[in-house]
Amino acid sequence: MKTIHLEKHQIQEAAEILNQGGVLAFPTDTVYGIAVRYDNEKAIEKMKWVKGRDALKPFPFMVSEKEQIKEIAILKDRDYQLIDAWFPGALTFLFCKSESVSAEITCGFDTIAIRMPEDDYVLSLIDVIGSPLLVTSANLSGEKAGTTHEEVLLQLEGRIDGIVRGESGSLQASTIIDASGAELKLIRQGDISLSEIEKSLEE
Numbered sequence: 001m002k003t004i005h006l007e008k009h010q011i012q013e014a015a016e017i018l019n020q021g022g023v024l025a026f027p028t029d030t031v032y033g034i035a036v037r038y039d040n041e042k043a044i045e046k047m048k049w050v051k052g053r054d055a056l057k058p059f060p061f062m063v064s065e066k067e068q069i070k071e072i073a074i075l076k077d078r079d080y081q082l083i084d085a086w087f088p089g090a091l092t093f094l095f096c097k098s099e100s101v102s103a104e105i106t107c108g109f110d111t112i113a114i115r116m117p118e119d120d121y122v123l124s125l126i127d128v129i130g131s132p133l134l135v136t137s138a139n140l141s142g143e144k145a146g147t148t149h150e151e152v153l154l155q156l157e158g159r160i161d162g163i164v165r166g167e168s169g170s171l172q173a174s175t176i177i178d179a180s181g182a183e184l185k186l187i188r189q190g191d192i193s194l195s196e197i198e199k200s201l202e203e
Contacts, residue, residue, distance in 0.1 A: 004162040015128045022161030025138045029119040029169040031145040032138035050159045052141045058106045059134035060113035064126035085200040087116040094178040111180045
């Protein structure tokens with residue numbers, strides 16, 4: 001497979017790759033990501049192959065607006081507080097999924113991971129597509145996540161359909177917080193701490 005190289009201004013071409021079921025890599029506010037449309041099962045299977053990833057491990061959602069979250073998640077009052085306080089940003093929340101999201105997409109889990117990046121390019125790309133994306137770090141499973149297009153291509157050249165040239169905004173992936181239960185739980189530490197998130201709920 002030939003990997004198509006794109007510049008950020010070629011956003012329509014990038015959207016076309018995704019709409020045709022391709023896997024696209026692009027820089028985000030954290031590390032480089034690879035993405036597919038969440039409503040294309042063949043594309044999801046392809047991204048699992050690209051990563052060499054456990055088939056039973058679901059991919060996180062990336063959205064561009066709060067209304068998209070309501071379509072795919074069941075939100076409590078606290079969830080709205082968290083979304084208002086921290087989106088967009090380098091933070092991923094686990095919420096209870098809505099019935100509109102099939103069990104195949106979440107690998108049978110009742111929760112979904114959702115992030116709204118603080119990155120104008122990614123938000124614009126999702127807007128052009130008009131649908132949330134499934135996005136994961138741009139690397140082979142178990143390897144270091146790429147932060148530039150050169151680093152990504154060293155691992156994924158010829159495995160992905162396209163890549164948007166650029167450089168990511170951070171060397172660290174987002175913090176992941178499980179907000180599906182009564183208490184918030186830290187799943188992965190990033191730039192934002194659990195104590196900062198808990199404090200925001202008290203303000």
